[in-house]
Amino acid sequence: MDRLTGVDALLDLLDTLFDDREDATSRAATEHWDTMYTRPGHPLAVDLPDANLVAWRDAGLLPLDTIATALDVGCGLGRNSRWLAAQGVRTTGVDIAATTLGRARTLSAGLDVTFADVDVLREPVPGGPFDLVYDSGCFHHLAPHRRISYLRTLRSALRPGGWFGICTFAAGRMGSTADDADLLRSGRVGEGVGYTEAELVDVFSWLEPVAIGPIPPQADVAEPVFTHDFLTVALFRRPG
Ligand SMILES: C[S@@+](CC[C@H](N)C(=O)[O-])C[C@H]1O[C@@H](n2cnc3c(N)ncnc32)[C@H](O)[C@@H]1O
Incomplete structure (x- = not known):
């Protein structure tokens, strides 16, 4: 019998507490995601950027003219990757859903x-460190112990002085609010975890908060955007 001697082995062991169908962030979930994006009318199949990206740019909070490279974590069909590329940011989108990535490439022809x-939890991310790391909808699906892997990846992918933006389920509006011990005991993350603003500040405490709050509604943004009232968004800057 193998006995635990390292963190990675512990994380792998904790993965086994979650039925494959209950962990949307391992390669066993690839088919789930690939199928989801083909559902007619699925909200994530729209080709619009997150409202907060546009709002942060327009408010001068995210100076895209000084940002050369970006990583879009769990990019799906690449709607935010495409928007960033259209702003002149050389963007890399990463995901575990291979068929979806193929569709993202077709949709993004001609863009950088x-x-x-x-x-991103178990493999190195090529091409970093990046000026901006952005995550819309991946982080909130993580099992509690995989936050450790996520933070490790973020630390190596985000350059000092760089920006980190995130869009997650808002606690009380979408996702579980069970504590980590209960999530681990149950072996279920369900539809995802809802985060409070304070929890996000705490999880990313090595970064400086720049902006945090509900995702802006369409009425507050000057161009068509992706927005739902169950989402919280946050922008952080890594100290230089
Ligand atoms: C809710 S979807 C969001 C997709 C996209 N960001 C959007 O907002 O349109 C979450 C995405 O994260 C991806 N994902 C889940 N676990 C991942 C992992 N360990 N590494 C990379 N991508 C992952 C899924 O395949 C899925 O495409």
């Missing part, structure tokens, strides 16, 4: 964006 099949 590349897509790579990477499990």
Whole structure:
């Protein structure tokens, strides 16, 4: 019998507490995601950027003219990757859903964006460190112990002085609010975890908060955007 001697082995062991169908962030979930994006009318199949990206740019909070490279974590069909590329940011989108990545490449023809099949929790991300790391909808699906892997990846992918933006389920509006011990005991993350603003500040405490709050509604943004009232968004800057 193998006995635990390292963190990675512990994380792998904790993965086994979660039924494959209950962990949307391992390669066993690839088919789930690939199928989801083909559902007619699925909200994530729209080709619009997150409202907060546009709002942060317009408010001068995210100075895209000084940002050369970006990583879009769990990019799906690449709607945010495409928008960033259209702003002049050389963007890499990574995801575990191979068929979806193929569709993202087709949709992004002619733009300065590349897509790579990477499990950000278990594999190295090529091409970093990046000026901006952005995550819309991946982080909130993580099992509690995989936050450790996520933070490790973020630390190596985000350059000092760089920006980190995130869009997650808002606690009380979408996702579980069970504590980590209960999530681990149950072996279920369900539809995802809802985060409070304070929890996000705490999880990313090595970064400086720049902006945090509900995702802006369409009425507050000057161009068509992706927005739902169950989402919280946050922008952080890594000290230089
Ligand atoms: C809710 S979807 C969001 C997709 C996209 N960001 C959007 O907002 O349109 C979450 C995405 O994260 C991807 N994902 C889940 N676990 C991942 C992992 N370990 N590494 C990379 N991508 C992952 C899924 O395949 C899925 O495409």
